[in-house]
Amino acid sequence: MDLAASETPRRLPALPVPASVGWVSADGDRLTAAADWLLRVASDMLAPDRQSVEDCLSLALARLQRVGSDRGPAVEVPDDAGRRIGLAVWQVRRVTAHIDAHLADTIRNRDLAAAVKLSCGYFCQAFKESFGCPPHAYIVRRRVERAKELLETTSTPLSQIALDCGFSDQSHFSRIFRRVAGEAPRLWRHKHRIDGSAPVADLIADDR
Secondary structure: OOOHOOOOOOOOOOOOOOOOOOOOOOOHHHHHHHHHHHHHHHHHOOOOOOOOOOOHHHHHHHHHHHHHOOOOOOOOOOOOOOOOOOOOOOHHHHHHHHHOOOOOOEEEEEHHHHHOOOOHHHHHHHHHHHHOHHHHHHHHHHHHHHHHHHHHHHHOHHHHHHHHEEEEOOHHHHHHHHHHOOOOOHHHHHHHHOOOOOOHHHHHHOOO
């Protein structure tokens, strides 16, 4: 939450500390104050999803525990407080819909983060936890999958498919497609074309 940390948090209605957070010892006043502030920031950023607020705070407290372990009494937190925190269900739906709707365009991490009301840094971590890969890798995979659909079901030239799927040109498209699918786009179309034929333009196209 880089952006939120650089600003003075706005006054928000007091929120109860989630039951999953656990108890902080009397010597942990600084941790308690930090946790209260983090709760306010989390609530501000993730208001549509209270579960994400609780998850965010639990993760923050687990990290504070590790930082403060060499300086004083340990902070008592539940065993699952340090669990990996991914995107909420509504955030996953919104992100995937945004990506699929903009495959032909430039898709930036900051735009995806804004769509689900997260800072860019936190979003990238949460996305990787949810999808098992960084946003860029997922986007590339979706572009190749879209290209496969077009290769199998249309006669669109490779150069146009490249642009429709967000690649800079046919050469870039062919290089990425070969790396992900294991073979050149023209060969893929020849093998998987639904009507059993390939456009003449593709048969003589240079897939370099």
